[in-house]
Amino acid sequence: MKIFRGLLALLLLSVASEAQAQKFGWVDTEFIMAKMPEYAKAQLELNTFSETWQKEIEAQKKDLDKMYRNYSAEEVVLTEPMKKKRQDEILKKEQDIKAYQNKQFGYEGQIFKKRQELNKPVQDKVFEAVEKVAKKKQLAVLFDKSGDLTMLYTNPAHDYTEFVLEELGLGAEDRNQPGPKGTVKTVAPPQTPVDPNFESDSGAPEPAANGKPALKPKTARPSKKNLK
Structure with a gap:
């Protein structure tokens, strides 16, 4: 049985090596x-x-x-x-x-x-x-x-x-090309309310035109006082 298994292993190795060459x-x-x-x-x-x-x-x-x-x-x-x-x-x-x-x-x-x-x-x-x-x-x-x-x-x-x-003359022109992209939708980023008690770089709150705290798309930077 061991001899048979050994011969089988050699045969499989031979077939595998031949397959790799082809x-x-x-x-x-x-x-x-x-x-x-x-x-x-x-x-x-x-x-x-x-x-x-x-x-x-x-x-x-x-x-x-x-x-x-x-x-x-x-x-x-x-x-x-x-x-x-x-x-x-x-x-x-x-x-x-x-x-x-x-x-x-x-x-x-x-x-x-x-x-x-x-x-x-x-x-x-x-x-x-x-x-x-x-x-x-x-x-x-x-x-x-x-x-x-x-x-x-x-x-x-x-x-x-x-x-x-x-x-056959039926090859695809877009072979190996990425598929068409979908419609790109632009989404406005949420606006972050500004704390009226938070000082801007000028040292005072930035009021809006209507007298209410202004809304900015980005968070206000720390004031110079906080960096000291």
Whole structure:
């Protein structure tokens, strides 16, 4: 067991030293694609397909609901063979709706295939830009922060997302610039009342124009008498 642990320690040290010799980084492909007009267009088209298929399903469900209501209203006057026939029709309608729903929105259904079809050109463009950045920056490894790999901590110093955006022509002009400042409001400082018995530099209280003690924004300095 001790030999095994020793070998494992040596292996980890070897991997760590090799990793230090290689440059690596990470990108956020979801953030990148969200900035791409092609991706937004693909999502809009995908939503159109989804809404169309969903409306078709809702229309079929309305037809099924109508079949239920008609059967309930006429059940008392139907013969057993007629009841059986109507029940079979309702059951088939239910199965048809479920089958159509699975076909469009189920696992590997039409919506899944259409998403792959529409997103593939965008993903290929991103991967091409990622490859160019990796070669320019001489990176051995570039991780995808939004992928299946769990990244518990990411150092911003190794974030190459902005470089990929620049490669795609989507770089931000204000990158690494401070955000806009808010409106600056000027607040007047509180005025400090002057003690009428406190002498100023002239040796006497400073009366205001109305005969009341003057208010000064700053505390009066000690008189020369107090400095003696």
